[in-house]
Amino acid sequence: MVERPILYSFRRCPYAIRARLALAAAGVQPGLDLELREVNLKARPSELLEASAKGTVPVLVLPADGTSAGQSHGASSVIDQSLAVMRWALERHDPGDLLRRADRPGHSAQRALIEALIASNDGLFKHHLDRFKYAGRHPGADPEEHRAAALTILRDWNARLPQLVDRASLADLALLPFVRQFRLADPERFDAAPGLTAVQAWLGRFLASPELSAVMTPPWAAREAWRSPRWLYHLALAPEWHAARSEGIYRRSSRGLSLEEVGFIHASHSHQLEATHQRFYADAPDVLLLTIDPGRLAAAGIAVEEEPAPGSGELFPHIQGPLPLAAVLAWEPFRP
Numbered sequence: 001m002v003e004r005p006i007l008y009s010f011r012r013c014p015y016a017i018r019a020r021l022a023l024a025a026a027g028v029q030p031g032l033d034l035e036l037r038e039v040n041l042k043a044r045p046s047e048l049l050e051a052s053a054k055g056t057v058p059v060l061v062l063p064a065d066g067t068s069a070g071q072s073h074g075a076s077s078v079i080d081q082s083l084a085v086m087r088w089a090l091e092r093h094d095p096g097d098l099l100r101r102a103d104r105p106g107h108s109a110q111r112a113l114i115e116a117l118i119a120s121n122d123g124l125f126k127h128h129l130d131r132f133k134y135a136g137r138h139p140g141a142d143p144e145e146h147r148a149a150a151l152t153i154l155r156d157w158n159a160r161l162p163q164l165v166d167r168a169s170l171a172d173l174a175l176l177p178f179v180r181q182f183r184l185a186d187p188e189r190f191d192a193a194p195g196l197t198a199v200q201a202w203l204g205r206f207l208a209s210p211e212l213s214a215v216m217t218p219p220w221a222a223r224e225a226w227r228s229p230r231w232l233y234h235l236a237l238a239p240e241w242h243a244a245r246s247e248g249i250y251r252r253s254s255r256g257l258s259l260e261e262v263g264f265i266h267a268s269h270s271h272q273l274e275a276t277h278q279r280f281y282a283d284a285p286d287v288l289l290l291t292i293d294p295g296r297l298a299a300a301g302i303a304v305e306e307e308p309a310p311g312s313g314e315l316f317p318h319i320q321g322p323l324p325l326a327a328v329l330a331w332e333p334f335r336p
């Protein structure tokens with residue numbers, strides 16, 4: 001049962017950025033009105049996949065009576081398209097008039113322009129952006145050809161931008177994160193590209209805006225992924241983890257102790273990690289956080305027992321055998 005909205009997000013994803021921009025513009029405060037869960041797209045939590053099987057971000061999970069826009073999902077409802085998240089947010093509260101301005105009588109041309117710009121962005125511009133910026137993921141794609149095609153679209157927008165009145169609309173929020181991403185792939189050539197004066201100025205204002213920096217920093221965005229309570233966590237010293245990766249199996253139990261010496265591998269639940277770090281690793285350099293999928297441990301025939309820590313009685317998960325690398329979903333520097 002969801003008590004307040006949950007936003008699954010990814011800091012750098014342009015779709016998630018535009019959703020966060022709209023939620024922030026609507027006055028939503030993460031931590032207060034909404035729980036933000038930063039997602040590692042290479043290790044997506046099962047909570048996200050249960051809410052939306054396609055597993056893309058952003059996804060907004062709403063309490064039962066939170067909306068009429070989402071699909072029903074048990075007791076809660078789910079909005080799993082960024083534009084729909086934006087509309088949900090701005091329909092609730094739109095102090096900047098971002099959504100409604102173009103809906104007023106007499107503004108139909110502007111509304112059509114906003115819709116055309118969004119369709120152009122989400123369709124062809126995104127297509128060319130991906131093949132320019134992530135050419136390695138698209139075998140056979142010529143990044144220069146796709147850059148040129150994206151620039152042609154941007155020049156078309158450059159001619160149309162002045163038709164938008166000088167206040168922001170849904171199109172600004174929806175397009176600018178993607179133009180930002182295009183520029184980031186080659187900032188010097190973007191800044192020097194001819195025929196883009198209006199787009200360059202438009203992006204420049206966005207890049208310098210407090211609205212953008214707000215949604216790229218906590219509490220709207222984090223550099224560490226949300227820790228699902230369904231996963232297990234183990235703190236490891238970086239050299240020991242890297243050695244294990246080349247050997248194919250990890251056999252350390254805790255700092256300075258092996259699996260053979262202890263009989264199991266120490267692990268923590270998400271809420272226990274900070275204290276575990278404080279007790280055993282606070283002065284250690286290069287501490288890594290391993291995220292472990294208990295389902296994959298079970299599939300490898302490795303049991304987990306909940307056992308009390310000596311002295312406190314608090315139950316911790318103890319992994320009853322060597323840790324197969326395949327059960328480790330992610331590893332990253334641990335930042336307390």
Ligand SMILES: N[C@@H](CCC(=O)N[C@@H](CS)C(=O)NCC(=O)O)C(=O)O
Binds near residue numbers: 016055058080
């Ligand atoms: N149409 C979706 C697209 C969202 C999307 O593709 N997000 C990317 C990250 S920028 C993602 O989650 N990719 C992971 C995947 O496709 O598996 C929306 O507007 O929300």
